[in-house]
Amino acid sequence: MTSSILPHATGVPDHGPTLPKQVGLGLKTQHIQQILNEKTDIGFFEVHAENYMVAGGPFHHYLTQIRQRYALSIHGVGLSIGSEQAIDENHLNRLAELLDRYQPQAFSEHLAWSSHDENFYNDLLPIPYDQATLARVCEHIDRIQERLQRRMLLETPSTYVEFCQSSMSETDFISTVIKRTGCGLLLDVNNVYVSCVNHHWDAQQYIDELPLEAVGEIHLAGFAEDHDSLGERLLIDAHGTPIDNAVWTLYGDVLARTGALPTLIERDNDIPSLAVLLAEAQQAQGLLAQHSLVPEHA
Amino acid sequence: MTMGYQHELSNALLKVQHPCPGQLKTWNGSASDSRFAVYRNNVISSLINALADNFPVTLQLVGDEFFRAMASVFVREFPPQSPVLACYGASFARFMEVFPPAQGLPYLADVARLEFARIQAYHSADVATLGPEHLAQALADPAALEQMRLTLHPSLAVLNSPHAIVSLWAAHQGHVDIARVNPNTPEHGLILRNRMEVEVLQISTAAALFLGALMDSHPLAEAAEYAIACEPEFDLTPLLAHLIQTGAITRYSLSNSAA
Numbered sequence: 078m079t080s081s082i083l084p085h086a087t088g089v090p091d092h093g094p095t096l097p098k099q100v101g102l103g104l105k106t107q108h109i110q111q112i113l114n115e116k117t118d119i120g121f122f123e124v125h126a127e128n129y130m131v132a133g134g135p136f137h138h139y140l141t142q143i144r145q146r147y148a149l150s151i152h153g154v155g156l157s158i159g160s161e162q163a164i165d166e167n168h169l170n171r172l173a174e175l176l177d178r179y180q181p182q183a184f185s186e187h188l189a190w191s192s193h194d195e196n197f198y199n200d201l202l203p204i205p206y207d208q209a210t211l212a213r214v215c216e217h218i219d220r221i222q223e224r225l226q227r228r229m230l231l232e233t234p235s236t237y238v239e240f241c242q243s244s245m246s247e248t249d250f251i252s253t254v255i256k257r258t259g260c261g262l263l264l265d266v267n268n269v270y271v272s273c274v275n276h277h278w279d280a281q282q283y284i285d286e287l288p289l290e291a292v293g294e295i296h297l298a299g300f301a302e303d304h305d306s307l308g309e310r311l312l313i314d315a316h317g318t319p320i321d322n323a324v325w326t327l328y329g330d331v332l333a334r335t336g337a338l339p340t341l342i343e344r345d346n347d348i349p350s351l352a353v354l355l356a357e358a359q360q361a362q363g364l365l366a367q368h369s370l371v372p373e374h375a
Numbered sequence: 376m377t378m379g380y381q382h383e384l385s386n387a388l389l390k391v392q393h394p395c396p397g398q399l400k401t402w403n404g405s406a407s408d409s410r411f412a413v414y415r416n417n418v419i420s421s422l423i424n425a426l427a428d429n430f431p432v433t434l435q436l437v438g439d440e441f442f443r444a445m446a447s448v449f450v451r452e453f454p455p456q457s458p459v460l461a462c463y464g465a466s467f468a469r470f471m472e473v474f475p476p477a478q479g480l481p482y483l484a485d486v487a488r489l490e491f492a493r494i495q496a497y498h499s500a501d502v503a504t505l506g507p508e509h510l511a512q513a514l515a516d517p518a519a520l521e522q523m524r525l526t527l528h529p530s531l532a533v534l535n536s537p538h539a540i541v542s543l544w545a546a547h548q549g550h551v552d553i554a555r556v557n558p559n560t561p562e563h564g565l566i567l568r569n570r571m572e573v574e575v576l577q578i579s580t581a582a583a584l585f586l587g588a589l590m591d592s593h594p595l596a597e598a599a600e601y602a603i604a605c606e607p608e609f610d611l612t613p614l615l616a617h618l619i620q621t622g623a624i625t626r627y628s629l630s631n632s633a634a
Contacts, residue, residue: 130459131498132529135571138501155458161381168458193385196454199425200417202384205398237410238399240380275410277402303413306406313413 092261093227094182096121096294096339097148100358100365103343108351109139113146117351119358121148121182123341127155129179130171140179149181150294150341155197158217158231159190159204169224176225183294183339185230185263186221188214188251205240206250218258230261230293235268235300235314237275247272248286255291262287265296266328267320267343271312280327289335297328297361298343317346320357328361332368340365387411388418389451422450425460426467429494432547433471433487436480445474461498464491482538482558489540489575492566496530496573504528504622519629523595526626527618530568533578533586537561541577569621581606582614 099120104112111117122143129136129151143149155168176184189201204210222229231254234247245253255262264287273280299318303311320342332338342357380398387393395408423446427434434442449470455463468487471477477484513519534540539556541564546553563583565576578586581602588598602609618624 127458127460131461133501134498134530134568136498138571157458161379171459190381191458193381195456196385196389197456197458198385198388198418198454199421199458199460200388200414202381202388202414205380237413238401238407241398241400305401305403306409307403309403309405311410311413 092293094180096150096182098337098339098365098369100361101148101150101339101341102354102358103341103345104140104143105344105348106136106139107348108354109143111351113139113142116146117355119147119355121150121339121341123150123152123343126151126153126172126175126184129175144179149179150183150185150339151176151179151181153184153186154201155191156186156217156221157190157192158186158214158221159188159202159210160192160217161190161213162193164217164220165192166224169221173225176227183230184225184227185232185294187232188234188254201234203234203236203238203240206243206245206247207240208244211245211250211253214254215257218254218260222258222260228259228261228293230263231255232263232296233265233268233272233287235265235271235275235312237311237313239276246286247278248283252286252288255288260291261293262289262291263294263296264289264292264331264338265298266331267296267298267300267324268314270321270324270327271300271314274310274312281330284327284331284334289331292335292338295328295331295338295340296343297324297340297357300324315346316343325360325364329364329368332364335368337365337369384414388415389454391451419447419450422454422463423447425455426450426464429461429464430467430487430490432490432544433483435547436483436486436543437477441476445471445477448474461494467491482536482540482543485534485536485538485540486543488536489534489544489564489566492532492534492564493573493575496532496566496568499528499530499568502529502625505619505624505627507619510619510624510627513627513629521594521596522629524592524628525589525595525624526628527586527589528567528623528625530566530573531586531590531623532566533583533590534564534566535561535580535583536564540564541575544575545577567621567623569623574621578614579606579609581609585609585611585614 097120101121101123102119104122104124187201191198269280269283273283297320298316299320301313301315303313305311340361342354344354383396387396395411399407401407401410423443426446449467453466468484471484471487539558539560539562541562542551542556545551546556563578563580565578567574584605585598585602588601599611
């Protein structure tokens with residue numbers, strides 16, 4: 078067990094570069110030409126790391142042009158930090174190469190697992206909140222930060238089930254990981270809302286219990302709505318619709334506490350025109366402007 | 376001790392009949408299996424979507440319902456082994472060849488191979504290519520030509536099929552009238568990324584032999600001999616001009632010295 082008790086004790090450099098405290102958009106290939114032509118005014122772009130783990134071709138050609146003009150966040154979906162097995166060193170090497178090439182202002186990953194044995198499941202699967210999992214997650218984040226030589230942001234999960242064996246709350250778990258590894262927090266406000274509805278938690282209390290001074294980025298997205306077997310609301314983290322009003326309200330509450338923070342609008346399914354996404358970005362930018370004068374943590 | 380729960384969840388994600396893992400709970404006592412079904416559905420449908428993205432013409436040839444049913448069997452049997460999904464589906468064509476419901480469409484697997492080759496070409500490495508000025512000098516010396524070997528761009532692939540794979544693919548791009556395509560005509564396809572666009576070109580049997588020989592590191596003259604043996608009227612010049620023009624040649628060497 079090599080988890081360090083103090084932040085930065087693993088030789089990870091200080092926080093390093095940070096994203097501008099503005100609104101960013103997920104970069105969609107169908108929008109890139111328009112963005113380059115129109116010189117879209119936006120704080121930063123975010124891409125999924127795994128989409129760019131290819132040798133060459135148009136993906137790199139266009140991301141290089143985007144990176145020359147904009148700040149960049151690289152968001153991983155395949156490291157499987159919550160895995161029972163060790164972090165895949167080949168994948169970590171691919172990631173290191175990508176970060177080296179694009180020098181993004183932020184790198185983030187999920188509190189979830191997505192690979193087991195040889196298989197990759199392409200979903201963010203839930204973990205129990207107990208001591209054994211805590212130790213393993215810290216070990217994995219230590220390894221990632223050591224290999225990448227940078228601080229990563231860990232994203233708050235959205236989940237649909239809980240584990241009988243969990244012995245601590247999700248916020249306790251996340252807070253302890255941050256304390257032990259020195260990683261930052263990617264506060265996905267939609268995920269917080271989705272999980273709080275799905276597990277009957279209090280969203281305000283959830284936010285209160287997190288170390289907000291560690292937040293390096295916020296995610297906003299839309300959810301889909303379903304019901305469980307007893308007819309209670311079950312929200313699905315689908316990224317295919319506009320941001321819900323309840324999520325906007327919670328986002329405003331967070332900003333009132335933290336001041337302005339880099340904020341990403343995520344849309345991964347049923348992708349609309351760039352103009353539609355820019356309108357949502359405008360709405361978030363308005364809230365950021367309202368809170369840009371609030372004293373900030375840290 | 377929690378070791379092992381991911382093994383049980385993994386099985387339950389892929390196998391339709393596998394029961395929902397017992398260690399899950401819900402705040403209100405609602406059925407955990409119906410909530411766990413969200414994960415099952417995400418895994419299977421997102422991987423089917425990944426295949427649909429990589430094989431759009433295959434999908435059009437069989438229709439959405441058939442494609443998704445076929446893909447869901449493939450996904451459960453052969454889930455991806457890497458988080459890099461651009462490479463997912465390398466064995467999908469082989470699967471189609473033995474998937475009983477697809478036996479009525481013998482050309483399907485080779486069309487899928489063409490689509491996968493296009494994806495590979497799209498993401499292949501960026502390598503500097505040789506312009507006409509570099510090659511003109513070397514090509515002007517007949518003695519050197521004998522021993523010349525060409526290195527082709529990493530995106531370049533040649534597909535040989537007993538079916539009209541290029542015409543079928545082109546028909547679904549709106550380039551060819553599908554009614555005029557006889558799927559049982561043998562065709563050879565050249566796949567190549569020219570700058571940012573992947574081109575699919577129908578080539579002759581002789582040209583396919585020639586390119587195959589070059590890819591196997593045979594000297595240019597020898598590759599041309601194979602092509603002429605197959606097709607006496609084979610004319611190398613327009614093919615070579617096309618390869619140069621589209622940036623398909625990245626290096627040449629004369630005997631053992633590389634340029």
